[in-house]
Amino acid sequence: MKKPIAPKKKIHIMQVIFTLDFGGAERLAASISKNLSEDGFETSVCGLFGKEGPLAEAIRRQGNAYFYLNAGEKSRLQLFKDFRRLLKEQSVDIIQAHGVYVLMHSFFPAKFSGTKIVYTEHAKYSINKYRKLKFAAKLLPNFVEKVVCVSEDLKDFFIRELDVSENSIEVIYNGVDLEIFRENNRSTHLKGISNNASIIGNVARLSGPKDHFNLLVAFSKALKKNPNVMLVLVGDGELRPEIERTIDELQLFDKVILLGKRDDIPELLTGFDIFVLSSKREGFPISILEAMACSKPVIATNVGGVPEILTDGINGFVVPPENPDRLAEAILHLLKDKNLSEHMAKNGLETVKQYFSKEIMMMRYRNLFAALG
Numbered sequence: 001m002k003k004p005i006a007p008k009k010k011i012h013i014m015q016v017i018f019t020l021d022f023g024g025a026e027r028l029a030a031s032i033s034k035n036l037s038e039d040g041f042e043t044s045v046c047g048l049f050g051k052e053g054p055l056a057e058a059i060r061r062q063g064n065a066y067f068y069l070n071a072g073e074k075s076r077l078q079l080f081k082d083f084r085r086l087l088k089e090q091s092v093d094i095i096q097a098h099g100v101y102v103l104m105h106s107f108f109p110a111k112f113s114g115t116k117i118v119y120t121e122h123a124k125y126s127i128n129k130y131r132k133l134k135f136a137a138k139l140l141p142n143f144v145e146k147v148v149c150v151s152e153d154l155k156d157f158f159i160r161e162l163d164v165s166e167n168s169i170e171v172i173y174n175g176v177d178l179e180i181f182r183e184n185n186r187s188t189h190l191k192g193i194s195n196n197a198s199i200i201g202n203v204a205r206l207s208g209p210k211d212h213f214n215l216l217v218a219f220s221k222a223l224k225k226n227p228n229v230m231l232v233l234v235g236d237g238e239l240r241p242e243i244e245r246t247i248d249e250l251q252l253f254d255k256v257i258l259l260g261k262r263d264d265i266p267e268l269l270t271g272f273d274i275f276v277l278s279s280k281r282e283g284f285p286i287s288i289l290e291a292m293a294c295s296k297p298v299i300a301t302n303v304g305g306v307p308e309i310l311t312d313g314i315n316g317f318v319v320p321p322e323n324p325d326r327l328a329e330a331i332l333h334l335l336k337d338k339n340l341s342e343h344m345a346k347n348g349l350e351t352v353k354q355y356f357s358k359e360i361m362m363m364r365y366r367n368l369f370a371a372l373g
Contacts, residue, residue: 020053123283151305175361201272206237
C-alpha cells in the first residue's frame, strides 16, 4: 500500500452535507472530517438545511468546527451570499459535497469564492427519479476537480447513463473503524429482551428504499418454522406508523422490537445473531460493513453496491430484492447451520479488514485532498 501524500500546507477541507443529522452520508462526512483533522488538515462540516441537528454534538466532541445555513428559509440568492461569505471567512480550500442535491446548492458559492470542489455520490435512485437532479449530475461533474463514487456500480452508472468521463471519477469505498466494532470489547444492550431467542437485527431508516415490509413478511414466514427467534429494528423514519400496523396485522407484536433511533450501534450489533438488510434500493450500505466488522453473519438483497461487498455463500447470503420467500430461506439456513453462520461471520470480518477499513478509505481521501491542495 502506498504511503499517504503529505499535504504541503494546512489545507482546509469542508464537508458539505444536507443536514446536521444522523444519516449514512452525514456520518461518513463527520468521520472523514475527524480523521483528516488528525492527519494535519484543517476540517469543518456544514449542514445546508436545518439548524443545529444531533450530529453537531458528535462533531463538537471530536473537536471539529461545524456550521449550518438553514437554506430552506432563504432565497437561492441569499444562500449563495451566505455560503460564499462562509467559505471566504473560513478560508476553505476544498469542499466535499455529498450528493448531487448538495452539489447544486454548493457549486456556485464555491466557484465564486475560489474553492475547489470534490463531489461524492452515494446513490443513483434520486438522480434517476428527478429530472433536475439528473441534469445536474450530467452537467456539474464537468466543472469539479474530482467525482468520487462509493461503488463500482455507481461509477458505471455515471459513465453509461450520465456520460461523465471515466478519467474524472475515482471509486473510494466507504470504510468502518474496526476498533469501534471489536466484539470482545462490547457488552450487549439487548440482555433481557431476547429471552434466549436468536435475534435477527436490522439497522436502517424506516423508509421505502429499506423495504422493512419485505423483512417483516420474511420474518413471519421464518417464525412459523423456528418460533425461537426475534426481530429487532433499529432506526426511525416516516414509515414507522405503517410498519407498526404491519407488525400488528402479521401478529408479530410480541416478536418484533422497534428500538427507534440509537447512537449505540456497536453495542446493539453485538447482541444480534444475524444481520439482515432487506432493501429494494441501496448505494453502498455502511450498515453491512459495520455488522461484518462486528463478526456477524449478514444477509442482504442484491441491490446497488451490495454484490461488491458480499459473495453469496462465502461471507454472507445475497438474495433477490422484494422476495420474502428467499429471504426467509436464508434466515432459516443460518439459524439452523451454526457452523456456516460462524464461517460467514469470520469471512465477513476478513473482507472488511482487507477492503473496507477506515484506514484504507482515509488513505485514498488523504491522497486525493493532498494532491488537490
